[in-house]
Amino acid sequence: SQKIEQNSEALNIQEGKTATLTCNYTNYSPAYLQWYRQDPGRGPVFLLLIRENEKEKRKERLKVTFDTTLKQSLFHITASQPADSATYLCALDIRSNYQLIWGAGTKLIIKP
Amino acid sequence: DTGVSQDPRHKITKRGQNVTFRCDPISEHNRLYWYRQTLGQGPEFLTYFQNEAQLEKSRLLSDRFSAERPKGSFSTLEIQRTEQGDSAMYLCASSPARQNTGELFFGEGSRLTVL
Numbered sequence: 001s002q003k004i005e006q007n008s009e010a011l012n013i014q015e016g017k018t019a020t021l022t023c024n025y026t027n028y029s030p031a032y033l034q035w036y037r038q039d040p041g042r043g044p045v046f047l048l049l050i051r052e053n054e055k056e057k058r059k060e061r062l063k064v065t066f067d068t069t070l071k072q073s074l075f076h077i078t079a080s081q082p083a084d085s086a087t088y089l090c091a092l093d094i095r096s097n098y099q100l101i102w103g104a105g106t107k108l109i110i111k112p
Numbered sequence: 113d114t115g116v117s118q119d120p121r122h123k124i125t126k127r128g129q130n131v132t133f134r135c136d137p138i139s140e141h142n143r144l145y146w147y148r149q150t151l152g153q154g155p156e157f158l159t160y161f162q163n164e165a166q167l168e169k170s171r172l173l174s175d176r177f178s179a180e181r182p183k184g185s186f187s188t189l190e191i192q193r194t195e196q197g198d199s200a201m202y203l204c205a206s207s208p209a210r211q212n213t214g215e216l217f218f219g220e221g222s223r224l225t226v227l
Contacts, residue, residue: 004154032214043116043203043218044155089154093214099168100216102154 002027006090006103013080013110021075021106023090028101032093033066033073037086038105044089048075080110114138116219118204124225125194132190133222137206144187145216146179147203155203161187194226 005024013019023033031052036044050057050066050073057064063076077084087107091100117136125131137144142163147155158177160168163184176194181187191198201223205216 034214041221041223043205043221044216045218046215049214091154099157099160100155100214102156104152104154 002101004028004090004092004101004103006088007106008104010107010109013108015080015082015110015112017080019077019080019084019108019110021088021108023073023075023103025071025092028071028092028094029068030092030101031095033064034091034093034100035062035064035073035075036089036091038089039086047088077108082110082112084108085110116204116206116217118202118219118222120222121220122223122225124227126227127196128193130190130192131194131224132188133202133204133224135187135189135204135219136185137187137204138208138217139185141206141208141217142184143207144181145205145207146187146189147205149201149203149221150199158189158202191224194224196226199224199226 003026032049034049035047037047038044048057048059048064050064061078065074087105089105090103119134123131144161146158148158149155157170158173159179161181164181176192179189201221203218203221205218207216
């Protein structure tokens with residue numbers, strides 16, 4: 001069956017450390033993988049997109065890796081801050097039916 | 113602010129009533145999406161418009177749900193004879209085109225509570 005898995009447990013990280021979130025998928029061949037941030041009661045906000053032929057993408061303190069062999073993406077936030085606390089969602093673009101396929105998200109808590 | 117706008121932000125209704133949500137996308141975006149999200153889950157695709165044409169509708173969407181985008185600008189999502197299982201956040205998103213980033217721009221959502 002097709003599925004996307006993100007850490008279901010909340011991730012608690014000390015301020016200043018690097019937070020690493022995972023997104024694993026099975027039985028998909030995504031052309032793109034996207035990461036979004038969602039705050040409580042708000043809509044998701046786009047952060048980064050990585051293509052299937054890219055290994056790594058960076059934006060300021062954010063870094064995303066994409067391993068199509070392992071079927072996994074890692075999302076890193078370096079020098080984490082309490083303001084980074086949110087739920088982070090990964091989404092697969094499989095170039096079919098105009099849909100993104102979403103993970104359930106991982107709640108990240110950065111403690112001061 | 114010229115982002116995606118949704119109205120109302122919150123709606124409480126009794127089971128069996130009809131509800132309608134409105135979405136105003138970013139003005140130059142021709143693609144519009146509706147998603148539904150329940151607590152602890154990712155967004156679930158409902159339907160997609162390119163301009164005024166509804167090109168895709170989820171098989172999960174029952175006949176009680178209907179969406180329109182009459183002039184290729186704003187869109188409405190109507191739920192008839194609401195059920196408690198319809199309680200969720202209804203998210204609208206828009207995008208300019210698929211060729212570039214594929215990034216979706218979401219509104220703040222309309223939270224529906226069915227009593």
